Amino acid sequence: MSQTRQNSACNIHPLIAGRWSPRAFDGNRAVETEKLAACLEAARWSSSCFGDEPWRFIVADKSRNPEGWQQMLDVLVEANQQWAQRAPVLVLACAAQKFVKNGKVNRWGQYDTGQAMMSFALQAVGEGLITHPMGGFDDEAAKAAFSIPDDVTLMSVTALGYSGDLSLLSQPYQDIETAERRRKPIGEFAFTRWGEAWGEQV
Numbered sequence: 001m002s003q004t005r006q007n008s009a010c011n012i013h014p015l016i017a018g019r020w021s022p023r024a025f026d027g028n029r030a031v032e033t034e035k036l037a038a039c040l041e042a043a044r045w046s047s048s049c050f051g052d053e054p055w056r057f058i059v060a061d062k063s064r065n066p067e068g069w070q071q072m073l074d075v076l077v078e079a080n081q082q083w084a085q086r087a088p089v090l091v092l093a094c095a096a097q098k099f100v101k102n103g104k105v106n107r108w109g110q111y112d113t114g115q116a117m118m119s120f121a122l123q124a125v126g127e128g129l130i131t132h133p134m135g136g137f138d139d140e141a142a143k144a145a146f147s148i149p150d151d152v153t154l155m156s157v158t159a160l161g162y163s164g165d166l167s168l169l170s171q172p173y174q175d176i177e178t179a180e181r182r183r184k185p186i187g188e189f190a191f192t193r194w195g196e197a198w199g200e201q202v
Contacts, residue, residue: 007182018125020181021132023173026164027086030063035127036089039160042123046116052099054109055116058092058146071145076157077136083169084134087159092142093117094152113155124160133158 008017040057048054060072072090073081084090095113099106121131133156142154166177187197 007185009186015122015125019121019131022130022163022177023083023132024164024166024169024177025083025086025088025130025159026162027088029162030088031061031129031161033064035124035129036061036160038127039120039123039129043116043120046112046119048112048115049106049108050099050101052096052101052106052109052112053116054096054099054106055113056094056096056152058094058142058148060090060092062088068146072142072157075138075142075145076134077138080134080136080157083173084132084157084159086164086168087132087161089160091120091158091160092137092146093155093158094148095155097151097153110153110155117156117158120158128162129160130163131158131160 036059040059043055043057044053046053046055058072060069062069069088069090072092073085076084076090093113093116095109097106097109098104117133121133124131135156137154137157139154142148142157143150148154166174169177186199190198192198
């Protein structure tokens with residue numbers, strides 16, 4: 001199951017084209033350890049400022065650590081819990097606020113963590129898995145549940161697993177899952193100078 005891209009301007013790599021954020025997970029199928037490890041390995045090799053690798057992940061795998069998985073599910077907002085309860089893996093991505101090398105503030109840490117999570121998501125596509133990143137979670141509850149120090153910023157919780165039965169989702173989510181995917185035209189975000197579109201022909 002995947003959504004149709006409606007207004008593509010040109011062809012992109014199948015891994016990128018195949019990445020989207022579904023909510024219908026197969027709650028009865030665990031993610032194999034080697035596939036989860038491959039996703040984490042992809043994140044590991046993401047680029048970062050000064051090679052500092054500021055990302056930190058809390059991995060909650062229901063099949064291997066059901067208590068930790070339940071703790072992670074509990075910090076999600078209720079709307080996300082409704083569908084994420086069927087995701088076998090939940091990954092909390094955090095960004096270190098300071099460089100390891102010198103202790104100075106790393107203002108690129110959140111950007112680099114986002115890059116690492118995109119690498120994670122693209123590897124997931126290659127492994128036949130789906131992902132859905134979420135911003136809807138309780139920061140303080142997550143820090144308390146997983147003993148996270150104050151010098152990291154909590155960025156997202158990503159659900160990982162296999163595609164599941166769309167009919168198990170509530171109706172609003174079913175509609176979202178089957179809607180056509182659209183994005184802003186390239187000229188609305190790529191400029192030659194601010195507000196002047198790059199590639200008017202695209």
